[in-house]
Amino acid sequence: MSTETDKQVQNGVNVDALLGARDALSKAPEAAKFNWKASCKWMSGTHSQTSIQGFYGLGSQQSHKTEFTFDTDHPEIFASEDKGATPVEMVLAGLAGCLTAGVASIAQLRKIQLRSVKATLEGAMDIQGILGIDSDVRNGFDDIKVTFKIDAENASKKDLEALVAQSQKRSAVFDIVANPTNVTVVVA
């Protein structure tokens, strides 16, 4: 940790606002109930486009400043047109973004000045599962490995390991991937 106590740590995270929100929501737990949304439209073949803008939280409808759209597809080696990342790569992107945002937020709280954070993710998958070759092989990832490289002004390797561990502990996507989530799929 820093010994330069006069220096302001600035990772671009508004920790006061987050601590304020924590305080406010601990007194109004109903407002903490969020509902995240996505709308997907099939384009052709394995290509789809998903739009994200509205969500519910703090007791009312909310909206991102703009709509975010994502194309997903399969690559050419699966006889598809490769018009977007694969759906499983989207999950890796979500996991990466979640853990990295956590690292920045917790660094701010712990007064660790970050210079750079990079994460590489690898998700091993035996596609005998999705192809229905072997029913003992799962469809999803066998295993995901995330490797962080963090350059900070004022943190030891141990500090950085603790930072990453805490990010993992509070990460929504880490939890979604590591633990089971109930998914209901219906046809309207």
Add this chain to the structure above:
Amino acid sequence: MSTETDKQVQNGVNVDALLGARDALSKAPEAAKFNWKASCKWMSGTHSQTSIQGFYGLGSQQSHKTEFTFDTDHPEIFASEDKGATPVEMVLAGLAGCLTAGVASIAQLRKIQLRSVKATLEGAMDIQGILGIDSDVRNGFDDIKVTFKIDAENASKKDLEALVAQSQKRSAVFDIVANPTNVTVVVA
């Protein structure tokens, strides 16, 4: 199912190639071992950018035609700059794309001609978890609901329900979300 047996069903999925791949990989299971990759770079605050291009499969390094990049961030109500979808919304986009690609592929196999497929996804989350207010509240989604609206030329409601059920059964992202996956996070 269609009674117009002369008519070619065309959903843009090359089922022959997929069946060929299944046949080939059942004889060469080592080639079915894939490794999907993502590289994430912290930008500032909760904003990160993830790049996806290379992956490993069929026994060698592979590459998407282009690099796909995704910005993730938190919305303004969390005192962030909202420069991208949230990481949890990325997971919804992955789930949407995976199930929809499955619907199109299985429809092709079952000779169901699709006109349109839309899916809306809702992921409920109590943010008391990620804010650390209540340790009994999980960080991830409590529950995800996916609602498909499918317009097909030649399929009953029952056919469509069977189609969606089969897509779910073979979906990589459905499996990743519904079942636990081991995630190892290290600091290099």
